[in-house]
Amino acid sequence: MKRLMLVIGLAVAACVTVVPSLAQAADLPKKFDVLLYVDTVNGSRPVGAKPRPIGCTQTNTFTRGEQQVFRIWGTVAGTGDILSTENVKYAYVTVPGSPNLKLNWGAHGAASNRVWFWTAAWILPADYALGDVTAKIVFKTEEGTFGTYDYAFTVVPALKTASVKAASLKKASPKLASRG
Amino acid sequence: MSRTFRSSTSWRQVLALGGATAVGALALLQTAAVAAPLPVTAPTIPGAPGLFGPVVDGGKASETMATLKTKPDVAPTGAGVTISGTGLPVSKDVRLVWMTANVRYILDPKPDSLDYIGRKVDKIAVALANAKTDASGAFSVTFKVPKDFGGLHDIYAVVDGVQVAKGGFLLERTVRISPTRGPIGTPITVTVVGMGSPTYESVGSVLYDNRYAGAVSANTTRGFAVFKLRAAGGVGSHWIEYAGSSHTVPYLNMQQSPVPWTDSHRMKFTVTKDAGSPAASLEWPAAVQPTINERTTLLSANLAAASTASVQLDSTAGPILTKVNVTASGLTPNAPVALQWTSVVGNRVNCTGTCWNFVNQPLGEGRAGADGTLKSAIKIPDGLGGWHVVQVVQNGQVKAQIPYFVKRSFVSIPKVVKAGEPFFVELKGVGWTQIDNTVAVTYDNSYIGYACGFNSNGYVRIQLFATGEPGTHLIDLYPLLYTQQPAYPYSQLGMVPLLGFANDAPGLAAGYELPAYRLAIQVVK
Numbered sequence: 001m002k003r004l005m006l007v008i009g010l011a012v013a014a015c016v017t018v019v020p021s022l023a024q025a026a027d028l029p030k031k032f033d034v035l036l037y038v039d040t041v042n043g044s045r046p047v048g049a050k051p052r053p054i055g056c057t058q059t060n061t062f063t064r065g066e067q068q069v070f071r072i073w074g075t076v077a078g079t080g081d082i083l084s085t086e087n088v089k090y091a092y093v094t095v096p097g098s099p100n101l102k103l104n105w106g107a108h109g110a111a112s113n114r115v116w117f118w119t120a121a122w123i124l125p126a127d128y129a130l131g132d133v134t135a136k137i138v139f140k141t142e143e144g145t146f147g148t149y150d151y152a153f154t155v156v157p158a159l160k161t162a163s164v165k166a167a168s169l170k171k172a173s174p175k176l177a178s179r180g
Numbered sequence: 181m182s183r184t185f186r187s188s189t190s191w192r193q194v195l196a197l198g199g200a201t202a203v204g205a206l207a208l209l210q211t212a213a214v215a216a217p218l219p220v221t222a223p224t225i226p227g228a229p230g231l232f233g234p235v236v237d238g239g240k241a242s243e244t245m246a247t248l249k250t251k252p253d254v255a256p257t258g259a260g261v262t263i264s265g266t267g268l269p270v271s272k273d274v275r276l277v278w279m280t281a282n283v284r285y286i287l288d289p290k291p292d293s294l295d296y297i298g299r300k301v302d303k304i305a306v307a308l309a310n311a312k313t314d315a316s317g318a319f320s321v322t323f324k325v326p327k328d329f330g331g332l333h334d335i336y337a338v339v340d341g342v343q344v345a346k347g348g349f350l351l352e353r354t355v356r357i358s359p360t361r362g363p364i365g366t367p368i369t370v371t372v373v374g375m376g377s378p379t380y381e382s383v384g385s386v387l388y389d390n391r392y393a394g395a396v397s398a399n400t401t402r403g404f405a406v407f408k409l410r411a412a413g414g415v416g417s418h419w420i421e422y423a424g425s426s427h428t429v430p431y432l433n434m435q436q437s438p439v440p441w442t443d444s445h446r447m448k449f450t451v452t453k454d455a456g457s458p459a460a461s462l463e464w465p466a467a468v469q470p471t472i473n474e475r476t477t478l479l480s481a482n483l484a485a486a487s488t489a490s491v492q493l494d495s496t497a498g499p500i501l502t503k504v505n506v507t508a509s510g511l512t513p514n515a516p517v518a519l520q521w522t523s524v525v526g527n528r529v530n531c532t533g534t535c536w537n538f539v540n541q542p543l544g545e546g547r548a549g550a551d552g553t554l555k556s557a558i559k560i561p562d563g564l565g566g567w568h569v570v571q572v573v574q575n576g577q578v579k580a581q582i583p584y585f586v587k588r589s590f591v592s593i594p595k596v597v598k599a600g601e602p603f604f605v606e607l608k609g610v611g612w613t614q615i616d617n618t619v620a621v622t623y624d625n626s627y628i629g630y631a632c633g634f635n636s637n638g639y640v641r642i643q644l645f646a647t648g649e650p651g652t653h654l655i656d657l658y659p660l661l662y663t664q665q666p667a668y669p670y671s672q673l674g675m676v677p678l679l680g681f682a683n684d685a686p687g688l689a690a691g692y693e694l695p696a697y698r699l700a701i702q703v704v705k
Binding site: 061094096097098127128129130131132133134154155156157159 | 347
C-alpha cells in the first residue's frame with residue numbers, strides 16, 4: 001500500500017501543480033502548502049435515480065437523485081506526508097446550496113487491494129439547480145496550513161430515453177458471454 | 181460620350197492572356213493587404229431571432245453561493261417559468277442573468293480563396309429579469325423561456341455585482357416536420373428549435389430511413405434551424421431522424437454523453453404515391469446583406485495610383501453568360517480601354533505549394549469618350565463561379581474595378597434512366613473556394629459523395645448510376661464546406677451536405693448565394 005500511496009502522491013503532485021498553473025494562473029499563490037487530487041464517482045446508493053450500470057466510476061456529470069462521491073488524495077507539500085487523520089485538522093466540501101460535506105478518511109476497495117483516501121458523499125436533491133457547479137474542497141492541517149481546490153461538475157436532467165426491451169437483451173447475452 | 185466595346189474573345193486568347201497575366205497577379209498578391217482569419221459578424225437572417233435582451237455583466241461568484249429553484253427547469257422556448265430564491269440579502273434589487281453565447285463563423289478571406297476555419301463561441305450574460313428580495317431575503321419572478329440556443333443555461337441572481345445564487349435551466353430541443361404525408365418529392369420542412377451553442381450540441385445529423393442525408397447547424401440563428409428534405413422512397417412509412425452530432429455524422433449513443441438532451445428526434449413521413457418526377461428546381465438561400473467586404477480576386481494593390489475612375493454594373497450577381505451593362509467614368513479621355521475579368525486557374529488535388537494562379541480574361545476593348553466615360557455590355561464568362569472582379573484597364577493599369585458574383589446554374593439531367601445504367605448531372609458556375617468549390621450529392625436522401633468544379637473551370641459533370649425500384653428517384657445537390665487542402669483543425673460541418681445552407685452557412689457573410697438543386701429521374705426496367 002505504501003508503494004501505491006507513493007504513486008498516488010506523485011500523481012497528485014503532478015496534477016495539482018500542473019493543472020492550476022494552466023487554468024488559474026492569475027489566482028495562484030507562489031507556493032503550495034498542500035497538494036490535492038480531486039475526482040468524483042457515481043455512488044452505488046442513489047436515492048431517486050436509477051443506479052448506473054456500473055457503480056463507482058469516475059464522472060463529472062450527475063443527475064438529480066444520484067449519489068455523488070468526492071474522492072481526494074493529498075500530501076503536505078513540504079514533507080510529502082500523505083494527508084490523513086494524523087495531520088489534518090478538518091476537511092470538507094462546499095457545494096452551493098448545501099451544507100458543507102465533511103470529508104472522511106478511510107479505506108476503500110477489496111480487502112486484497114485496499115486504498116486509503118478522503119471521501120464525502122451526498123445525494124443531489126430532486127430540485128437541485130441544473131447546470132455547471134463549482135464545489136470547493138478545503139483542507140486544514142494540524143500545522144495550520146490550508147489546501148483548497150475548485151472542482152467543477154455538471155448537473156443534467158434525467159431524460160426519457162429510448163430503451164431496448166429486456167427480452168432482446170436476454171437473447172443477446174449468451175452470445176456476448178461466449179465471446180469472452 | 182461613350183463607346184461600345186467588342187466583347188468576343190476566343191478561348192485560345194483567353195488562355196494566352198490568362199497565362200501571361202498570372203505571374204504579374206501573383207506578384208501583386210504578395211504585397212496586397214490580406215486579412216487574417218477572423219470571426220465574422222453574421223448577416224441578419226430573415227425570421228431568425230435576435231438576442232432577446234441586453235448583454236450585461238454576469239457578476240462575480242460569491243464564496244457562499246446559494247441555489248435557485250426553477251419550475252419547470254426543462255422546457256421549450258416560450259414556456260412559462262418561475263424562478264425563486266431564499267436566504268438572500270434582504271430588500272435588495274436582484275438582476276437575473278441568463279448565461280448563453282454568441283456564435284460566429286471564422287473565415288479566412290484571401291484574394292485567391294476563402295477558407296472556412298470553424299466557429300468562435302463567446303460566452304455572454306444576458307439580462308433575463310429583475311426582482312427584489314423581501315424582508316426575509318426571498319424573491320420569485322416568472323419569465324418566458326427566451327428564443328435562444330438550446331441546452332443548459334446557468335442563471336445567476338446578481339446582487340450588487342455579486343452572484344449570490346445560482347439556478348439552471350435546460351432549453352429543450354424541439355423538432356417538427358410539415359407536412360407529414362405526400363407523394364414522392366414532397367418538400368418536407370423540418371423546423372428545429374433549441375440547437376445548442378457548444379460544439380457537441382451545435383450540429384444536427386439527419387437520417388432518412390437510417391441513411392445519412394447531411395448535417396444542420398444554427399450557429400448564427402440562435403439555435404433555430406429550418407431546412408427542407410424531399411419525400412423519397414416507396415409508398416408507405418419513412419423515418420426522419422434528427423440526431424445529435426458533434427461535427428457531421430450522428431453520435432449514436434448520445435444518451436451516454438454529457439449532453440443527452442441532443443438525442444435523436446424521430447418523425448414519420450408517409451409517402452402516399454409516386455406522382456412522377458417533380459420539375460427540376462433550385463432552392464436559394466435567404467437573401468442577406470453580406471457583412472464582410474473582402475472578395476476573391478479583388479486586389480487593391482494593382483489599382484493605378486491616384487486613379488479617380490469608377491465603374492458600375494447594372495447587376496452584381498448572375499449565372500454564367502449573363503449580359504451585364506458596364507458604366508465607367510473618370511477615365512483618361514479618348515484613350516483605349518480594356519475590360520477584363522479576374523479569376524483563378526488550378527485545383528486543390530494533392531496540393532502542395534502553389535496550386536492555383538490568378539488569371540485575367542478579356543471581356544472587351546474600346547475607347548473612352550471625350551468626357552472620360554464609357555458604356556458597354558459584357559457577357560459573364562462561362563467559367564468558375566463565385567466572386568470575380570470586372571476591371572477597367574487603361575495603358576496597362578487598372579483604373580477601376582468592381583466585384584461580380586457568378587451564381588451556380590443547372591444544365592441537365594436525363595428524365596428516364598434504365599436501372600443499373602449510368603447517367604449524368606451537369607452544372608455550371610461552381611466555384612473554387614472552400615465555401616463553393618464542391619456540391620454534395622444525395623440519392624433518395626442518402627449522401628453518396630461530392631463533386632468539385634475547380635479543376636474543370638466551374639463545369640461539373642457528375643456520373644451517377646440509376647438504382648432502386650422502377651419509379652421516381654430523387655437527386656439533391658447541396659452546398660458543401662470543403663475542409664481539405666488546406667485542412668484546419670476541429671472545423672465542423674465539413675465534406676457533407678449542408679442541409680441548413682439556406683439560413684446558417686459561413687458563406688452567407690461573404691455574399692455566397694449557394695443553392696440546393698432539386699432533381700429527379702425515372703428509373704425504368
